Amino acid sequence: MTPKVTKKSEATRAHILQTALGLFQEHGFEKTTMRMIALACDLSLGAAYYHFKTKEELVLQFYAETGAEARSHNGTITAASRDFKTRLKALLQFKFTQMAPFRELASVLARQATDWRNPLSPFSAETRPMRDEAIGLIEEVLEGSNVKVSAPLRPHLAKMLWLYQMGVILFWMNDPSPEQRRTEELLDLSLALLHRLLQASTLPFMRGVNQSAVRIVELVEGLAPTGEEET
Amino acid sequence: MTPKVTKKSEATRAHILQTALGLFQEHGFEKTTMRMIALACDLSLGAAYYHFKTKEELVLQFYAETGAEARSHNGTITAASRDFKTRLKALLQFKFTQMAPFRELASVLARQATDWRNPLSPFSAETRPMRDEAIGLIEEVLEGSNVKVSAPLRPHLAKMLWLYQMGVILFWMNDPSPEQRRTEELLDLSLALLHRLLQASTLPFMRGVNQSAVRIVELVEGLAPTGEEET
């Protein structure tokens, strides 16, 4: 995805990213040009493009780094409470806190998300490691929590919740209320709803619902990573 | 949104759109340039831009016209069956048949969808008429059908199903299986799931779930149309 990792290259890459993030924050993503970024780094335009093939790749790199940060924060979350809703809310809120200064960038990433063949999409084969890590974080939060869910659903729960997370992020990106207070309301409501629904999944007459749900997740999952024939 | 409607203008507009659609089909959206479109129409580049402010607006216009077509097909659907699942499946499948030759264009539209302030987004204030029409079509399909759902949910059901529709379309866009057979599987599974869940919503102990669901739809709805203060 990126050139081989040498000391020099890595330092330059980091420098470009930091500079770009600053400029994005100041002028916004669209109005910040690659020429501005290169100039601010005392580099030529071509050099900047050597390190990042596209402007959007800068955003993906930023997102990848927030992932690492989130990993180290996950322990704090699991230590603080065993409650499913509390934990998941904390996980999502941490993501929001991280990305808050760069809310617009989330939108840039979401734009790529719709085409799953786009290497920069969160659903693409190329971003699979990042996706798996994010799902792993959710799984960690589930393990040892008080979540109640039917047996057949349990192995797919983290993947389901990752999709749920995507939806909440989409809402958050577009939430114009001060400090995104509506997102918090959405979070509380949807987590309560989810909790009840998962509880209900253990009921005997929900067997059919469970089977359908599992198969749906598998279908969505099957679309994402493997490149198949087209029509 | 567009210049005043005179005979001449409307004819040219239609001609540009038709030509563009042909070129999109032949070369794809990205590789088709505005210059190509203008040339194929025996128009100057400036003239083309007089009629369509952006390249993406061509796609929106196409989408708007499929909406009108779908309206006239809705009667056939409601006449054919009273079954909720059958009707909704027919509605969605008709949309897919319409858009099948231009599947890539759906993706172009989806790209705009993520930023709800973008006038071309299906969630924007500007596209509200189109959105309302689409929801109206779903409401028509619900009325007189055998759908079973709790009373508090019923007034919001069409809006909920419109969101569901958006999800299915996203899947369809990215479905690489021949003739998008997986989308049909998804359709059957998700409709069955939906049906059961709506049935379950009438159960007494689902009161809380109903309330949460209604409020969530209202939150999403409230984000879309009204331009509010930013942060």
Add this chain to the structure above:
DNA sequence: GTCTATAACACGATAGAC
């Protein structure tokens, strides 16, 4: 007022020399 043409701009991206 409605429509069209010409010219130019800005920016993302690339080619090829060093």
Add this chain to the structure above:
DNA sequence: GTCTATCGTGTTATAGAC
């Protein structure tokens, strides 16, 4: 790994023809 030079494209400015 960095440079300079250049391209292609979406979009805009502007002037004027019907």
